[in-house]
Amino acid sequence: MSAADLVADGVAGVAGHAARVAVTGRPRRRVSTRLLRSELGLVFGRRRNQLALVVLAGVPILIGTALKLSGPSTEGPAFFARITHNGAFLAFASLVAVLPLFLPLAVSVVAGDAVSGEAQSGTLRYLLAVPVGRTRLLVVKYTAIVTFCLASTVLVAAVGAAVGLLLFPAGSTTLLSATPVSTAAVLGRLLLVALYVGAGMAAVGAIGLLVSVLTETPVAAMATTAGVAVLSEVLDAIPQLHAIQPYLVSHYWLQFGDLLRDPIATTGLMQGLAAAAAYAAIFGSLAWARFGGKDVSG
Amino acid sequence: MPVAAPPQPARSAGTPAPVGTAISTTGLTKRFRGGQVAVDGLDLAVPWGGVYGFLGPNGSGKTTTIRMLLGLIGATRGEIRLLGEAMPAQATRVLSRVGALIEGPAFHTHLSGQANLARLDAADRTADPATARDRIGAALERVGLVAAAGKRYRAYSLGMRQRLALAAALLQPRDLLILDEPTNGLDPQGTREVRALIEELARDGTTVLLSSHLLSEIEQVCTHVGVMHVGRMVAQGSIAELRSLAAPxxxxxxxxxxxxxxxxxxxxxxxxxxxxxxxxxxxxxxxxxxxxxxxxxxxxxxxxxxxxxxxxxxxxxxxxxxxxxxxx
Missing domain, CATH: 3.30.70 (Alpha-Beta Plaits)
Structure with a gap:
């Protein structure tokens, strides 16, 4: 075999190898919402999450029916007295009712399960091997959590408004200020309230995401997250602790009443949104920092 | 008798001369937080186009090695090159060319086999959504799971689960398949089918790393073998080289x-x-x-x-x- 043959052989070998690699090598990576849509399908397709939404939607039906049967009342929790004047207020009353426990609980279940659920079932290792970048996975997971937060508050608001307007008149009414407003205006404010409460829940979701990254036991992550939310509410109710209260995740939740003033009192609301954004940023970053270098052996 | 034979590039008839290695590690070491050294100074060399049998008893460090190859766990020391690229630095670029079965199948139990594959395909940014249906169907057919495609994963037998995991690895054409105990839970017929599938893939030029604790399961399909024992590679080379270690x-x-x-x-x-x-x-x-x-x-x-x-x-x-x- 001559030297020229050897060279030719070598070149053919390299070219053959290169050609084979080129069949699948360096594929184009698309920007797509497929993974997010798949994630939303998982979250909203889960039986227990659907059950949580059913329970949340049941609250306005329960309150509305009870109020209809017992007749007009001037007593009761916030907004109760107004419901019989304008049914749309049933939505606000319902949000106040689900805010302390049902909403944070539902969000804790979804957020706590986000990463730990995949780790426990082993699907996490297959997602990462696809590959799904760890940052991308966390962004998709948190986007799905926030979507669930907003979906649950909007659901309670929508069912509340629908049931309220079905059972009670849609008469002219006042918000928390004295100016009379139309039902359409009330519904507009209602949407803003649902989004604001959803933002508050997204902060709980960020805590849940971090806890979910720290453990491979979904139930532990769910319980911890719900526990943190309830603890925050307990601490927020102790007057002696006013120094730390502005930093609690639940501190600004009921601030949504400011959206019912005319004009809207923005100071407290902005603080609430800033607090939620800060929670999302801090806990999201912590989750990212922990998950980025974590050994996935589940 | 620890013998580390130098790896030889695979050269079966009809395939082009291989260049370099599809997988290579140098001094790869994993020490877990408890101090246990699961993999100790591993120099793995899987030639292009070869079918590499990665052998060792349970607990010898095979799965830990595979997890490091795929970037799931970080190496304590050492370097990894997968398809010529550094891992885990180039993970997002290189892993889409790698199909993997890692320590048994794992899927969402409430979804059907088909829906589970659709989820994995949706996660792959290199996958064309327009062809997803066809590719999922083809992968299911390749592993003989078409009849059970719509059944919930929960109702699958271990053998069916193993087949689904193989289908997931075959959703896209791959340059490299890393299969950890692929015949686990399969009956003899299923084992034969998987063996035939691997042979077929290897004929098409796919490099395969096949781990097993049973030599007899993979002896027929392998061109190369590496034997691990307590975290170390005790022998590595072509089948002929390994066999010469135990001449009659x-x-x-x-x-x-x-x-x-x-x-x-x-x-x-x-x-x-x-x-x-x-x-x-x-x-x-x-x-x-x-x-x-x-x-x-x-x-x-x-x-x-x-x-x-x-x-x-x-x-x-x-x-x-x-x-x-x-x-x-």
Whole structure:
């Protein structure tokens, strides 16, 4: 075999190898919402999450029916007295009712399960091997959590408004200020309230995401997250602790009443949104920092 | 007998001359937080286009190695190159060319097999959504799971689950398949099917890393073998090289060990050792009958003469120890 043959052989070998690699090598990576849509399908397709939404939607039906049967009342929790004047207020009353426990609980279940659920079932290792970048996975997971937060508050608001307007008149009414407003205006404010409460829940979701990254036991992550939310509410109710209260995740939740003033009192609301954004940023970053270098052996 | 044979590039007829390695590690080490060293200075070399049998008893560090190859866990020390790219730095670029089955199947139990594949395909940014349906259907067909495609994963048998995991690895054309115990839970028929599938993929030029604790499961399909034992590679090379480590041996029982040994050496036999009342030697290319005749001619009082044929299994057992001991 001559030297020229050897060279030719070598070149053919390299070219053959290169050609084979080129069949699948360096594929184009698309920007797509497929993974997010798949994630939303998982979250909203889960039986227990659907059950949580059913329970949340049941609250306005329960309150509305009870109020209809017992007749007009001037007593009761916030907004109760107004419901019989304008049914749309049933939505606000319902949000106040689900805010302390049902909403944070539902969000804790979804957020706590986000990463730990995949780790426990082993699907996490297959997602990462696809590959799904760890940052991308966390962004998709948190986007799905926030979507669930907003979906649950909007659901309670929508069912509340629908049931309220079905059972009670849609008469002219006042918000928390004295100016009379139309039902359409009330519904507009209602949407803003649902989004604001959803933002508050997204902060709980960020805590849940971090806890979910720290453990491979979904139930532990769910319980911890719900526990943190309830603890925050307990601490927020102790007057002696006013120094730390502005930093609690639940501190600004009921601030949504400011959206019912005319004009809207923005100071407290902005603080609430800033607090939620800060929670999302801090806990999201912590989750990212922990998950980025974590050994996935589940 | 730790023998680390240098890896030889695969060169089967009809395939182009391979260049470099599809997987290579240098000094790869994993020490877990508890201090346990699961993988210790591993130099893995999987040639392009080869079918590499990654052998070792349970707990010898195979799965830990595979997890490091895929970037699931970080290495304590050492370097990894996968398809010529550094891992885990280039993970997002290189892993889409790699199909993997990692420590058994894992899917969402409430989704059907088909929906589970759709989820994994949706996660792959290199996958074309327009062809997703066809590719998922083709992958299911390839592993013989079409009939159960719409069934919930929860209702799958272990064999069906294993097949689904294989289908997931085959959603896209791959340059490299890393299959951790792919025949686990399959019946003999399923094992044969998987073997045929791997042979077919290898013919198309896909490099395959196949881990197993059972040599017999993979011996027929492998071109190369690496044997792990307690976190270390104790032997690595082509099947022929590994087999040569356990060439057939001849064992002569006699009262005159010295003379028997000398005769063996004269015949050109290697590894001649005399001990007690017998002499053993590697038979090499020699014909046993000739050896026996030569011994008798030389006046050796032969009391017993036995030939032990070489099996890869013997090499494996020799390297990793016998029995069901799990490596610590």
């Amino acid at each position: 041996t001849v064992r002569v029982t006699t009262a005159e060990v010295e003379r028997a040994a000398a005769t063996c050496r004269q015949l050109g036999l290697a590894d001649v050792t005399g001990q007690g009342d017998h002499v053993t030697a590697a038979l090499g290319d020699a014909v046993p009958e000739d050896v026996c005749a030569a011994l008798v001619r030389a006046g050796v009082p032969v009391r017993g003469f036995a030939v032990a044929s070489a099996q890869l299994e013997d090499v494996f057992v020799q390297l990793t120890g016998e029995g069901f001991d799990v490596s610590g």
